[in-house]
Amino acid sequence: MQLNYDYIVVGSGATGAIAANALAESGVNVAVLDVGMEDEKYHSLIPNKDFISIRKEDKNQEKYFLGNDFEGIAWDTNRVGSQLTPPRNFLIQLADKFAPFQSDTFKPMESMAKGGLGGGWGLGCYVFSKPELDAVGLNYHEMQEAYQAVVDHIGVSGAQDDASPYCLANLKNVHPASSIENNLGGILTAYNKNKQALNKKNVFVGRTGLAVITKDKESRKALQYKDMDFWSDKDMSAYRSWMTIEQLQSKNNFSYHKNCLVLKFKETESGVQVFVKRTDTAEEQIFTCKKLILSPGVLGTARIVIRSFDYKKEQLPIICNPYCYIPCIQWRMLGKQIEQQKGSFSQLMLFSDEQKNNFDVSMASLYSYRSLLLFKLIKETPLNYADARIIMQYLQSSFTIAGIHHPERPSSTKFIRLKKDDLQFTGDVLTGEYILSAAEEDLNLKREQKIKWALKKLGCQPLKTIYTPHGGSIHYAGTLPFGNNNEKFTISNNGKLGGTKNVFVADGSGFNYLPAKGLTLTLMANAYNVAKKALKNE
Amino acid sequence: MNPYYHEASRITSYLLSMNAQQKEQEVYASAMEKLSISFSAYEQALWKSMMSSTFKMACIDAGLALTDSTNNVRRKLFTMLAILEASPNYTACFLSKEYSKWYFLKLIFVGMRSICRAMIGLLIIKIIKQRCS
Numbered sequence: 126m127q128l129n130y131d132y133i134v135v136g137s138g139a140t141g142a143i144a145a146n147a148l149a150e151s152g153v154n155v156a157v158l159d160v161g162m163e164d165e166k167y168h169s170l171i172p173n174k175d176f177i178s179i180r181k182e183d184k185n186q187e188k189y190f191l192g193n194d195f196e197g198i199a200w201d202t203n204r205v206g207s208q209l210t211p212p213r214n215f216l217i218q219l220a221d222k223f224a225p226f227q228s229d230t231f232k233p234m235e236s237m238a239k240g241g242l243g244g245g246w247g248l249g250c251y252v253f254s255k256p257e258l259d260a261v262g263l264n265y266h267e268m269q270e271a272y273q274a275v276v277d278h279i280g281v282s283g284a285q286d287d288a289s290p291y292c293l294a295n296l297k298n299v300h301p302a303s304s305i306e307n308n309l310g311g312i313l314t315a316y317n318k319n320k321q322a323l324n325k326k327n328v329f330v331g332r333t334g335l336a337v338i339t340k341d342k343e344s345r346k347a348l349q350y351k352d353m354d355f356w357s358d359k360d361m362s363a364y365r366s367w368m369t370i371e372q373l374q375s376k377n378n379f380s381y382h383k384n385c386l387v388l389k390f391k392e393t394e395s396g397v398q399v400f401v402k403r404t405d406t407a408e409e410q411i412f413t414c415k416k417l418i419l420s421p422g423v424l425g426t427a428r429i430v431i432r433s434f435d436y437k438k439e440q441l442p443i444i445c446n447p448y449c450y451i452p453c454i455q456w457r458m459l460g461k462q463i464e465q466q467k468g469s470f471s472q473l474m475l476f477s478d479e480q481k482n483n484f485d486v487s488m489a490s491l492y493s494y495r496s497l498l499l500f501k502l503i504k505e506t507p508l509n510y511a512d513a514r515i516i517m518q519y520l521q522s523s524f525t526i527a528g529i530h531h532p533e534r535p536s537s538t539k540f541i542r543l544k545k546d547d548l549q550f551t552g553d554v555l556t557g558e559y560i561l562s563a564a565e566e567d568l569n570l571k572r573e574q575k576i577k578w579a580l581k582k583l584g585c586q587p588l589k590t591i592y593t594p595h596g597g598s599i600h601y602a603g604t605l606p607f608g609n610n611n612e613k614f615t616i617s618n619n620g621k622l623g624g625t626k627n628v629f630v631a632d633g634s635g636f637n638y639l640p641a642k643g644l645t646l647t648l649m650a651n652a653y654n655v656a657k658k659a660l661k662n663e
Numbered sequence: 664m665n666p667y668y669h670e671a672s673r674i675t676s677y678l679l680s681m682n683a684q685q686k687e688q689e690v691y692a693s694a695m696e697k698l699s700i701s702f703s704a705y706e707q708a709l710w711k712s713m714m715s716s717t718f719k720m721a722c723i724d725a726g727l728a729l730t731d732s733t734n735n736v737r738r739k740l741f742t743m744l745a746i747l748e749a750s751p752n753y754t755a756c757f758l759s760k761e762y763s764k765w766y767f768l769k770l771i772f773v774g775m776r777s778i779c780r781a782m783i784g785l786l787i788i789k790i791i792k793q794r795c796s
């Protein structure tokens with residue numbers, strides 16, 4: 126096995142895939158080191174049909190809808206990532222073993238899969254505004270080109286409407302928005318009727334920018350509206366990071382090494398040594414490269430960096446968007462039949478821009494509910510299951526779920542620590558604490574009240590607000606804050622890790638602020654820039 | 664006969680007023696083996712009572728939904744509910760459909776029935792709890 130490369134990228138998720146692609150396109154010799162779990166159980170069982178046809182015809186559907194070990198019948202109510210269905214469970218498989226995390230107040234989700242969490246993300250794409258990029262610590266002008274390069278690579282659809290300043294801004298080559306389903310279409314109509322009142326309070330609604338193509342793109346098919354998006358990627362309409370990796374695997378200057386858990390790095394005269402523990406044999410290996418790009422996700426990078434600097438830092442900051450969701454009843458949809466052809470994504474966004482400056486905006490993604498199955502909703506009612514089934518079957522077409530994200534900043538009560546623990550596969554365990562101040566909680570509550578008011582104006586009656594534990598938004602950042610003093614445990618604006626010559630960080634570790642808008646498009650654009658800068662050796 | 668088949672039939676007739684087919688009985692049996700849901704003496708007594716009639720099953724389920732919604736006996740019902748939903752034989756009971764505008768009258772009836780079931784259920788649960796303590 127070849128162990129020496131020009132560039133090594135750690136991780137194949139949203140950021141690793143884009144960084145590796147930018148490097149490989151330039152012609153240099155690149156390897157991705159990844160744990161790389163893959164779905165071996167379910168992919169072949171799921172027919173390439175729409176949800177309704179499958180439900181009516183497939184006699185073996187329980188195998189993937191419920192899972193081989195019935196893991197899809199979750200009884201634990203407080204689980205982060207309940208949207209990960211059995212066929213997507215491989216994304217977090219063995220994360221407990223290879224990336225142990227212990228905390229009572231912070232429950233992050235990490236992936237050890239080929240494609241990382243980028244294999245199951247909700248596909249919502251948002252361009253950060255100038256004030257947001259300034260607060261994050263990224264250069265506005267550099268980011269514009271990078272956003273466009275990423276959009277051209279992954280394929281994004283959307284519309285020009287009131288949400289555009291918050292979603293896709295001035296991006297080009299955007300595919301037309303997918304056709305809107307009845308449930309969310311009704312809300313959009315209500316918005317257009319009540320626009321004045323809502324805009325007066327700085328609430329704006331419009332179509333989500335989605336990493337879903339609506340026109341064919343190479344081997345990927347335009348969205349087929351099968352409503353199986355939580356279960357499979359048969360047509361590859363939705364962008365998943367593993368698609369980039371698989372595309373790269375046909376190139377001569379690219380290698381993908383799975384079962385490689387990177388523990389730490391060490392800089393030498395000639396480059397960087399990368400210490401790996403194999404997840405299949407527990408054997409240790411050393412790879413070498415001229416430049417190392419870290420993109421194993423924010424928590425993964427923190428582990429590698431703390432180990433590489435000999436556990437010299439007590440604790441690192443962390444930020445994660447506070448998240449809650451509100452199931453609503455949309456009166457006009459009561460007792461209606463849901464159309465056969467639809468998607469499962471959030472097609473509509475609501476933004477509450479209190480200062481009307483595209484900064485510190487709160488955001489609600491609006492979803493209808495069907496393909497995650499009715500029994501999960503029935504469980505949430507205070508009724509006996511038989512009667513609840515009758516009522517929920519009637520109500521299901523009228524359910525709209527609003528997933529609310531708030532912007533987030535670091536503070537002294539949001540941190541992680543890496544503690545040595547010989548019993549673990551990695552010899553250590555990450556711990557952490559995540560506590561919002563009373564003022565932060567109060568502010569978020571006010572923002573939620575405003576969003577509830579707007580939902581009512583849109584004909585949606587909020588039922589209850591369900592808070593997930595901190596970590597539930599699955600948006601993490603800020604462990605190695607951007608700074609320009611080349612200090613250890615910081616990242617300089619060219620993406621280089623402070624205290625190193627040839628180690629770069631391409632994930633969200635440097636972000637000093639998290640807008641409520643999903644961060645992944647920005648993560649990918651930053652990864653693109655970091656790869657370009659590593660190539661130029663800036 | 665596998666005892667789980669009997670449980671599957673009872674639960675199906677409670678949940679959907681329909682008969683369980685062999686496939687769903689088998690899936691339920693396999694789920695019970697894999698999930699190995701264990702009962703305390705109190706839960707065992709609740710379960711025995713529920714299995715003795717679908718009426719009691721409905722009432723105890725309704726009572727527990729209000730006071731002890733994560734009780735293990737409900738987990739068994741919930742597992743069967745999921746199995747039925749993921750079967751083409753029962754799709755019509757779960758997928759949305761176009762309802763007549765008078766359907767809300769049935770919903771009012773179901774809501775009232777649910778309250779009555781819960782009240783009776785709470786009484787049965789209280790008696791069983793007393794017996795077990």
Ligand SMILES: Cc1cc2nc3c(=O)[nH]c(=O)nc-3n(C[C@H](O)[C@H](O)[C@H](O)COP(=O)(O)OP(=O)(O)OC[C@H]3O[C@@H](n4cnc5c(N)ncnc54)[C@H](O)[C@@H]3O)c2cc1C
Pocket residue numbers: 135136137138139140141158159160161162208209234235236237238239240241242243244245246247248249250385386387388420421422423425599600601632633642643644645646648
């Ligand atoms: C259900 C869900 C919905 C989401 N929806 C949205 C959304 O709509 N919009 C949005 O913006 N974001 C969304 N996200 C968040 C998004 O998925 C993440 O922000 C993004 O994937 C982070 O990219 P990353 O490259 O930093 O990490 P990941 O994508 O998690 O990739 C990490 C990679 O590193 C590898 N790795 C980890 N540690 C090591 C190690 N030590 N050695 C070797 N390899 C390692 C893993 O195998 C994996 O390949 C969602 C996430 C989930 C789970």
